[in-house]
Amino acid sequence: MLLFSRYTYWAGAMVALAVALAVAGRAGALDPVQGLFLRVSAPVEGGFGAAFGPVARFFDDVADLGRLRSENRRLLGENETLRNENAALRGDVRRLGELEEALGIVAADPSAERLPAGVLSRIRGPLTRELRIDKGSGDGVREGNPVLSVRGTLIGTVTRALPGASFVRLVADSRSSVAAQVLGAPADGVVRGDGASLAFDLAEGDVNAGDAIVTSGLGGAYPPDIPIGEVVEVLGDVQDPFPTVRLETAVRIAATRTVLVMISFVPERFGLGD
Amino acid sequence: MRAALVALLILATVAAQAAVAPLFPVAGAVVDLPLVLLALLAAFAGPLAAMAALPALALCAGFALNVGPEWLIAAWLPLLPAAAWLQRLRGGARPSAVPTLAAALAAGLWARALLAGVAVSAGAAPSPVALLTDLLLPGMLLDGAALAAAWLACRALGREARSLEPDRRGI
Numbered sequence: 001m002l003l004f005s006r007y008t009y010w011a012g013a014m015v016a017l018a019v020a021l022a023v024a025g026r027a028g029a030l031d032p033v034q035g036l037f038l039r040v041s042a043p044v045e046g047g048f049g050a051a052f053g054p055v056a057r058f059f060d061d062v063a064d065l066g067r068l069r070s071e072n073r074r075l076l077g078e079n080e081t082l083r084n085e086n087a088a089l090r091g092d093v094r095r096l097g098e099l100e101e102a103l104g105i106v107a108a109d110p111s112a113e114r115l116p117a118g119v120l121s122r123i124r125g126p127l128t129r130e131l132r133i134d135k136g137s138g139d140g141v142r143e144g145n146p147v148l149s150v151r152g153t154l155i156g157t158v159t160r161a162l163p164g165a166s167f168v169r170l171v172a173d174s175r176s177s178v179a180a181q182v183l184g185a186p187a188d189g190v191v192r193g194d195g196a197s198l199a200f201d202l203a204e205g206d207v208n209a210g211d212a213i214v215t216s217g218l219g220g221a222y223p224p225d226i227p228i229g230e231v232v233e234v235l236g237d238v239q240d241p242f243p244t245v246r247l248e249t250a251v252r253i254a255a256t257r258t259v260l261v262m263i264s265f266v267p268e269r270f271g272l273g274d
Numbered sequence: 275m276r277a278a279l280v281a282l283l284i285l286a287t288v289a290a291q292a293a294v295a296p297l298f299p300v301a302g303a304v305v306d307l308p309l310v311l312l313a314l315l316a317a318f319a320g321p322l323a324a325m326a327a328l329p330a331l332a333l334c335a336g337f338a339l340n341v342g343p344e345w346l347i348a349a350w351l352p353l354l355p356a357a358a359w360l361q362r363l364r365g366g367a368r369p370s371a372v373p374t375l376a377a378a379l380a381a382g383l384w385a386r387a388l389l390a391g392v393a394v395s396a397g398a399a400p401s402p403v404a405l406l407t408d409l410l411l412p413g414m415l416l417d418g419a420a421l422a423a424a425w426l427a428c429r430a431l432g433r434e435a436r437s438l439e440p441d442r443r444g445i
Contacts, residue, residue, distance in 0.1 A: 006440040007355045010325050014351055017329055018344035025342055034337040041338055044289040049297075056297035123339050124296040124304045126386045126409055127393040127400055130340055132292070160340060167340040174398035194400060195302045196408070254297075 035162045038120075038132070042165075045121050060254065113264035114148065115139060119257050120165065127174040127195040130156075130167050133259060137161040144267040146222050148260045149251045154178065154215060154226045155259055166261075170253065171228065172198055179218040180228055182211045188218070191228055191247065198229055200245035207231055207245055220268040280315070280323060284331050287311045292338040302404075303413035305420045306382050308335050309350055313378040314424055316354055318433045321440045324354055345392055349385035356380055358438040370435070371425050375418060382417040386410055 024030050061068070117135035135141050145158040147168045156170040169176055172193035180200065181188035187205025191198055191213060200213055211231040217224030229249035236243035287307050295304040308331045316324035328350055329343075336343030360373035386409055390400065400409075 007358065010440070011351060011355065014329065014347050018347040021333070021336075021347070022342060022344040025344070030337075030343075037334060037337045041285060041289050041292070041334075044285060045293040045338075048290055048293040052294045052297055059298075121292040121338075122296045123292060124299060125339060125341060125393075126390040126413075127302070127398045127405075128389075132338075132340070174400055175393055175396045177397065192399075194404070195398075 031162060035136075035164055038162065038165050042120055042134075049121065056254075113262060114260040115141065115263045116150075117141075117147075117166075117259050117261050119259060122253060123167075129170040129173040129193065129195060129253070130159075131170065131253070131256075131259070133166050133168060133261070134164070135261060136164045136166050138163045140263045141166045141261050142263070142266050144221070146226065146262045146265055148226065148262065149256065150258055150260060151250070152227060152260075153249060153251050154222065154228045155251060155253070155256070157221070158261065168259070171249070172196060172253075178222060178228065179216045180213050181216040182207055182231075183214050183225075183227075185211065187211075188216050189245075198247040198249060200231065200247050202242055202245055207234060207243070209234055213247055222267070223262070223265050276319075276323075280319070280327055281330070283311060283315075284327060284334055288331070288334040288338050291335060300412040300416055302408035303386070303410075303416060305416035306385060306413065307420065308332075308346075309353065309378060309382055309385060309417060310420045310424060312350055312353055313357065313374055313381075313421055314428060316357055316438055317374050317425075317435045318428050320436045321354060321358070321438050325440070328354075341389065342392075345389060349388045350381065352384055353377060353381035354438065358440075361438045371422070374425070374435075374438075375421055378421050379414050379418055382413055383410055386413045 021030070115135055117133040117139075120132040120134050123130040123132060131147075133141075133147075141158055141161045143158055143161050145161075147155045147158060149155055154171060156168045156173070156176065158166050159169045160167040170193065171178060171191060172195065174193055174195045176191075176193045178191040179188070180191045182205065185205060185207075187202065187207050189200055189202040189204070191200050193199075200207065209231050213228045213231065215222040215224055215226040215228060227250075229247035231245055232248040233246040234243050235246070291304075291307045295307055298304070312324050312328060312331065315327055329347060332343045332346035332350065335341070336346050357374050357377035360377050364370070364373055390398075390405060390409060394400070
């Protein structure tokens, strides 16, 4: 009988081991071993990533060809608009700098608060999306630090900081929720991931396709005004007070190799659900 | 020598799961390479090798994927007894590809459902339909394809499948 075979004793031993590992993990006893393992496995992962990355990108590009063509046409138009806006903004920045100088305000250098980190691996589990980066608690990274793309878009939050590496839970992870608002409009809500894409659960106000969504800072988990994405679709009836709002982020995680960790910002109360 | 080879296989599989598997997703699922390795070890190296490899694999994969190793042990635990049970149902002394594949698919389904449950307990709120169509079914497809390809490769290399029952093989 299988029930009385040696599998039974082995399964019992595995359950006992699982309980022991759970206790040791909660107590942090496994952290040094994990740090050592990640140091050993990083070169192997890097080798695999370098070998298979081009193959995956080729398949991605083939699948995306139609979308890339239409996106290219749209971006060409946008590029011209943005160039014009950029020129106007440069003038504004110059004027703002003069005003700040006049008021005696010394603006802190934002780049000093952002630690560049390399992406070691992109982890995809059931409903979960995470990154492992090459900076850890030894570099000043702490749990709760927001993580941005190199252009300043919110990517996620550090949920685990080991001495030489950290794990970042992406905004698209289904466990993530970010208090957010529509830029320049009195509308706010929560951005949630579903493991693949982003949705904006509107709590108050109106939202339209093309609106930019930024962090609101409510709850203290993120600083305000960090770009998250753009509204691409609003589903539901016009009268619907809580429509389904789909977001698109400008960040392509699959192509992201460097991120910025806001090491100067630690949420007032860090929790995994934040 | 054999233990060193298994250790190398574990390290390579975990590294591939972290670095390669996410590059080839189908819907929201990626292949579960450690599960495939366990099934192959059980079939071609004997149940003892797979029984010894499971905790090491769970520990290493847990470290690399930021998942509690205890959950991975629970996720992969049913694979070996299920495969042995299916082999016994067929009445053969050695496993063929079909029962091993069936056991791996069932174990993969269980593993993803369990890990999705862990994510739900941490705040995820997936729709049941999306869970089935974006995660469970594509995951089974990927695991099945990977295991079938690896099984054929092992057979092409001249490896013979062994009995999955530890009572016969000894522990």
